[in-house]
Amino acid sequence: MEATYKDIQRLTGFSLSTISKYFNGGNLRPRTKEAIETAVADLNFRVNDLARGLKSRKSMSVGLLIPELNSVFHTTIMRHVGHILRMRGYSCIVCDSNMDKKTERDAVQFLVDKMVEGIITIPLDGSGAQLELAKRWEIPCVLIDRKLTNFVTDAVIIDNFYAGKAAAEYLLSKGHRNAAVVSGPLGIYTMGERFRGFENEFSSHGAKTTLAGIETEFSIKGGYNAALDFFKKENEATAVFCTNYELTLGTIMALNELGLKFPDDVSVFGFDNMELSAVIKPSLTVIEQPMEQMSRLAAELLLRRLESEKIEGHETIVLGTKMIEGSSVAKIN
Amino acid sequence: MEATYKDIQRLTGFSLSTISKYFNGGNLRPRTKEAIETAVADLNFRVNDLARGLKSRKSMSVGLLIPELNSVFHTTIMRHVGHILRMRGYSCIVCDSNMDKKTERDAVQFLVDKMVEGIITIPLDGSGAQLELAKRWEIPCVLIDRKLTNFVTDAVIIDNFYAGKAAAEYLLSKGHRNAAVVSGPLGIYTMGERFRGFENEFSSHGAKTTLAGIETEFSIKGGYNAALDFFKKENEATAVFCTNYELTLGTIMALNELGLKFPDDVSVFGFDNMELSAVIKPSLTVIEQPMEQMSRLAAELLLRRLESEKIEGHETIVLGTKMIEGSSVAKIN
DNA sequence: CTGTTAGCGCTTTCAT
DNA sequence: ATGAAAGCGCTAACAG
Secondary structure, three states: OOOOHHHHHHHHOOOHHHHHHHHOOOOOOHHHHHHHHHHHHHHOOOOOHHHHHHHHOOOOEEEEEEOOOOOHHHHHHHHHHHHHHHHOOOEEEEEEOOOOHHHHHHHHHHHHHOOOOEEEEOOOOOOOHHHHHHHHOOOOEEEEOOOOOOOOOEEEEEOHHHHHHHHHHHHHHOOOOEEEEEOOOOOOHHHHHHHHHHHHHHHOOOOEEEEEOOOOOOOHHHHHHHHHHHHHOOOOOOEEEEOOHHHHHHHHHHHHHHOOOOOOOOEEEEEOOOHHHHHOOOOOEEEEOOHHHHHHHHHHHHHHHHHOOOOOOOOEEEEOOEEEOOOOOOOOO | OOOOHHHHHHHHOOOHHHHHHHHOOOOOOHHHHHHHHHHHHHHOOOOOHHHHHHHHOOOOEEEEEEOOOOOHHHHHHHHHHHHHHHHOOOEEEEEEOOOOHHHHHHHHHHHHHOOOOEEEEOOOOOOOHHHHHHHHOOOOEEEEOOOOOOOOOEEEEEOHHHHHHHHHHHHHHOOOOEEEEEOOOOOOHHHHHHHHHHHHHHHOOOOEEEEEOOOOOOOHHHHHHHHHHHHHOOOOOOEEEEOOHHHHHHHHHHHHHHOOOOOOOOEEEEEOOOHHHHHOOOOOEEEEOOHHHHHHHHHHHHHHHHHOOOOOOOOEEEEOOEEEOOOOOOOOO
């Protein structure tokens, strides 16, 4: 069915190793190249990645492991990463851990079995235990978005603490002294940092922070429930800080339902700047993460490991965030 | 590094072919099995899928090809499909065509190169040209959601025409005689069918259908723009039918912005029943697609092709939809 | 610059 | 029930 080197050999008379060189950038004289070229075209030949991988120990595939395929942040990141890697000939095997530690560990085993050459992941569990297996097989890993406590490897993250701080500063500058925070579990690295950055800044100015529906899922529904709970009860908050995209949307839906207008009744400071944000009116004031840059850097970090010999040490790239000022935050006396 | 059959041979004394049989369900006597079992455990052995694939012509991987990784419908489908296939040992290589025909074709080439054993796709282009390459390599394909005009293969779709009709019937029963439809390009199979099903039923009752912002992107932004455009101008529509998830959300955002309340000012009939829908109040009346069932059937269709010898003919499974009645549609005189 | 040779790790007749 | 041997398609010394 599929043509092999042998078929090319039959047509051109060249040996297998010469043909191999053709496909691996060796030095051949032009006439040889051309001959092979036409044979390749005639035969509609494509090198067999499996066979190549068996010999050269390169599967030309990498694993992408994320907690939730339903999170726009995750899929956006993976879309970019996948795109870059594919351009370089790697295929991406995507797994989601479905927000479950056990599933996450199984997924790593699965990827190891598939002989991925590297793994790019947004880790679910903060310990790093899920990646032990990858380490044992010496498969390079790059983290995006979250750090791990017991596992040292390359990572691309943002300064989450500072992002929280920036949100607080902005709200303070607008006169807010009492804010609710709609956050996911504080044990999740990003959530914890963002909250602490915010709370820290707020309290150091004598302002008050209340966690709305602590330890909620960080989903639209979670944000919705937390915000609904908080705002339907008596409260003094003049603003709400939502620490990711889904939580921001959920909060807005809750406010809509309660008939609370922003920024008139309560100011909203959101997180992430994606399609839906662009469509909400009044426009949202948010912290924007450089998702494309994060993806690109992570992909490049991995590619460097894959394509170079040993690289000493590990790199953690910390990127800054940007505030996008919309009109969802009111200035109060 | 990684243990091979040879290592097992060293520990147990059995020949490679016996060991191979162990891993492929041959008949071995219990003692032999046990011996191999312990060696496997000791060595932390895992069979090398690449090597196995080279010989047996099975890569144990399938390609998943979708138009847009940002569409919740697409990712949900692929999440389910991926889960089922992974349970059966297959890895899924996910590609998105980024809503571009050329990219879609390249993706098929890429998957073919990666020797996927099958492809499950939500096709972008309706012609089927993008899958010609797969056909040439005799790679079975299963379509989800959309049919192709010039390519016969297995497919799992819903009765889109009927779904549109059902929406129309419901609105008619509530007294609506003039409705706007927020739709994506009618050239897209699902969009065309849903619209025609709706329009057909509506007009056969002397009611009027207007396409809001014809040929918009079927994204949140597209729905938003189309609905905004339509409703900010003078119009007679008492209801709006949105033909997918993103369009539904976009429409709602537009209504919110215009200060139009549903169902008081205008009734909303949506499509797809996902997390965000659950959170919108008043609750939406929608057509629900059996996404999980679609995914499962598609995965099984493919698995059957992969694991059986030749199967004659091709199967198109058409599933029904369900209406979820919320309170977003008003009864009018 | 090109060819020879020996595998990569596993499967698969064909013997025994 | 187990083993010997050949080979999947490609790569990588090593010669020439």
